[in-house]
Amino acid sequence: MEDLDPTYIQAPEHRSDSNSIPNQPEEIPVIDLSRLDNPEDAQNVISEIGDACEKWGFFQVINHGVPCGARNRVEKTVKKFFDLPMEEKIEVKRDEVNPVGYHDGEHTKNVRDWKEVFDVYFKDPMVIPSSADLEDDGLRVVYNKWPQFPSDFREACEEYARHAEILALKLLELISLSLGLPKDRFNDYFKEQMTFFRINHYPPCPRPDLALGVGHHKDADVISLLAQDEVGGLQVSRRSDGVWFPIRPVPNALVINIGNCMEVWTNDKYWSAEHRVVVNTTRERYSIPFFLLPSHDVEVKPLEELISPENPPRYKGYKWGKFYVSRNRSDFKKLEIQNIQIDDFKVVT
Ligand code: OGA
Ligand code: NI
Numbered sequence: 001m002e003d004l005d006p007t008y009i010q011a012p013e014h015r016s017d018s019n020s021i022p023n024q025p026e027e028i029p030v031i032d033l034s035r036l037d038n039p040e041d042a043q044n045v046i047s048e049i050g051d052a053c054e055k056w057g058f059f060q061v062i063n064h065g066v067p068c069g070a071r072n073r074v075e076k077t078v079k080k081f082f083d084l085p086m087e088e089k090i091e092v093k094r095d096e097v098n099p100v101g102y103h104d105g106e107h108t109k110n111v112r113d114w115k116e117v118f119d120v121y122f123k124d125p126m127v128i129p130s131s132a133d134l135e136d137d138g139l140r141v142v143y144n145k146w147p148q149f150p151s152d153f154r155e156a157c158e159e160y161a162r163h164a165e166i167l168a169l170k171l172l173e174l175i176s177l178s179l180g181l182p183k184d185r186f187n188d189y190f191k192e193q194m195t196f197f198r199i200n201h202y203p204p205c206p207r208p209d210l211a212l213g214v215g216h217h218k219d220a221d222v223i224s225l226l227a228q229d230e231v232g233g234l235q236v237s238r239r240s241d242g243v244w245f246p247i248r249p250v251p252n253a254l255v256i257n258i259g260n261c262m263e264v265w266t267n268d269k270y271w272s273a274e275h276r277v278v279v280n281t282t283r284e285r286y287s288i289p290f291f292l293l294p295s296h297d298v299e300v301k302p303l304e305e306l307i308s309p310e311n312p313p314r315y316k317g318y319k320w321g322k323f324y325v326s327r328n329r330s331d332f333k334k335l336e337i338q339n340i341q342i343d344d345f346k347v348v349t
Contacts, residue, residue, distance in 0.1 A: 004205075004206060004207040004210055004211060007111070007112040008111065008113075008114055008207075008210065008211040009111070010111055010210060010211065014212070014216055014276075015209060015210060015212075016208060016209065016212060016276075016278040017209065026245065027245075027248060028052065028058045028059055028236065028245070028247060029048060029052045029056075029059045030059070030060045030062060030250055031045060031048055031049060031059055031060070031061050032062050032063050033045070033062070033064050033065070036174075046174055046178045047178065049171075049174050049178050050178030050179070053175065053258050053262075053269075053270040053271065054239075054269060054270060054271060055239060055271075056236065056238070056239060057236075057239065057257055057258040057263075057271035057272055057273035058236050058256070058257045058258075058273055058275070059255075060247070060250055060254065060255050060256065061167075061171075061253060061254050062250065062252065064167050064253075065167055066160075066163040066167050066225075066227075070156075070159050070163050071160055071288065073152075073160070074199065075199075075229070075286050075288070077150050077153050077156045077157075078118060078153070078156075078199045078286070079201075079286075080149070080150045081118065081147055081149070082116060082118075084149065088147070088149070089104075089116075089147075091147070092118075092145040092147050094119065094145075097142075098142045098143070098145070099119070099328040100119040100120060100121055100142070100196065101118065101119060101144075101145035102116070102118050102145075102147075103116070103117050103118075103119070104116040104117070108214055108215035108216070108217045109216070113212065113213060113214050113215060114202060114203070114205045114212065114279050115200050115201060115202045115203075115213050115214065115277075116200075116201050117198050117200050117201070118198065118199045119196055119198045120144055120161070120196060120197055120199075121142065121143075121144050121194075121195070121196045122193065122195035122196060122197065123192070124143060124144045125141045126141070126143075126192075127139050127140070127141055127192055127296060128140060128142055128296055128324065128325060129296055129319075129321040129322055129324075129325050131325065132322055132325045139296070157197075160197075160288070161197055161290070164197065164225055165195065165290075165292075167225060167254070168195075168225055169187075171223060171225075171256060172187075172222070172223065172292070175262070175270075179266060179269070179270075179306065181303075186222075186265075189294040189298045190292075191295055192296060192297075193292070193293055194293040194294065194295065194296060194320070194321065195291060195292050195293045196291055197288060197289065198289050198291070199286065199287075199288050200213070200214075200277075200286065200288070201284065201285075201286055202233065202279050202284060202285040202286075202287075203284050204279070204280065204281055204282055204283060204284055205279040205280065205281065206281065208278060208280050208281060211279065212276055212278060213233060213276075213278065213279045213285070214277040216274045216275070216276040217276070218259070218260055218272045218273065218342070219257060219259040219260065219272065219275075219289075220259055220261070220323070220324075220327065220342065221259035221261060221291040221292055222261040222262050222292045222293060222294060223256060223257065223258060223259055223262060223292050224257050224291050225254050225255075225256055225289070225290040225292070226255040226256075226257070226287055226288065226289040227254055227255075227288040227289075228247075228249050228287040228288075229249065229286050230249045231280075231283050231284075232247075232248065232249050232285075233277045233278045233279060233285055234246070234275060234276075234277055234278075234287070235247065235275060235276055235277070236273050236274070237273055237274040238273075239271045239273060242274075244276075247275075257272075257273060257275065258271060258272050258273070259292075260272050261293075261294060261300050261320065263342070264300050264302060264315045264345070265300065265301075265302065265303050265306075266302070266303070266306055267302035267303070267306050267307055267311060267313060267314050267315070268314055269306065272342075293324070294320045295320070295321075296319070296320060296321025296322075296324070297319065297320075297321060298319070298320045299317045299319055300315075300317060300318055300323075301313065301315060301316070301318075302314065302315060312347075313347060314346060314347055315342070315345045315346055315347060316346075316347060317345075326340050327340055
């Protein structure tokens with residue numbers, strides 16, 4: 001058996017065989033969005049989305065309007081990029097000042113992930129705080145990093161992102177309606193959105209029993225839209241008991257999950273689930289998560305309409321941009337302590 005660099009080794013309780021039910025009968029819902037065209041069925045779709053957000057924090061959508069050609073094109077183009085020699089890939093490497101571009105050393109909870117990634121901002125340029133210091137009002141402008149080869153890399157990414165954003169905002173409206181709020185309740189939060197998307201490449205791994213493609217984590221965003229290929233490996237931890245369930249690849253579906261911002265806005269009604277990616281010895285895997293993020297100056301705190309004396313706020317507010325900058329400084333390397341988490345903002349009762 002091949003040796004694995006110790007930086008990749010997960011603690012025993014986090015490994016892929018821990019607490020999981022492989023071919024379980026229960027599946028996260030697959031929701032057909034073309035049903036929204038039928039006025040008699042639209043309300044059912046909204047309720048099904050609401051139920052999935054509460055029970056799992058995850059669901060899949062089909063007939064969602066993002067053309068599969070746009071997604072296939074990104075995957076094909078990015079494969080050519082990942083096949084380049086490392087000297088060329090690191091020309092567009094992420095750095096501490098601007099955390100987009102190529103990266104192969106990400107740590108989730110201080111253990112290295114078995115993957116390489118390429119990150120792209122949706123808005124280019126994008127405005128972010130200059131520092132994580134709460135007293136510092138300074139802003140700076142950051143730009144995407146595009147490789148020279150393949151020459152249509154940028155165009156393929158931009159085309160996919162345009163479609164994904166339309167769906168993300170549509171889902172946000174449906175989620176808003178499912179909470180009994182007006183459909184445009186969240187719209188103002190996205191004027192200077194910090195949305196980005198990532199292309200994940202998980203190569204075959206000699207020791208999938210010890211390493212993970214991505215260690216267990218919650219997404220910090222509002223919602224994520226994930227396109228995955230047919231290989232599989234994504235798992236979600238069930239809200240009720242923490243048991244791990246695989247998310248079956250459904251052709252042309254997108255996997256949608258609730259992130260920490262939505263969890264905080266709904267005061268924990270909707271659930272941001274822990275998830276992780278299991279790797280395997282023979283097949284490489286690609287996935288493209290699109291992380292919908294608010295503007296840097298949005299204060300993330302439970303919505304007034306959803307709190308009451310019986311349901312007091314469970315979180316103190318935090319400024320999204322400051323959280324992002326602070327988190328990104330720490331994703332690079334192994335730290336002595338765990339990086340900042342949303343639970344740091346929980347109200348202790
Ligand atoms: C992520 C993530 C899942 C996947 O990048 O945050 O959870 O299947 N990815 O690649
Ligand atoms: Ni994730």
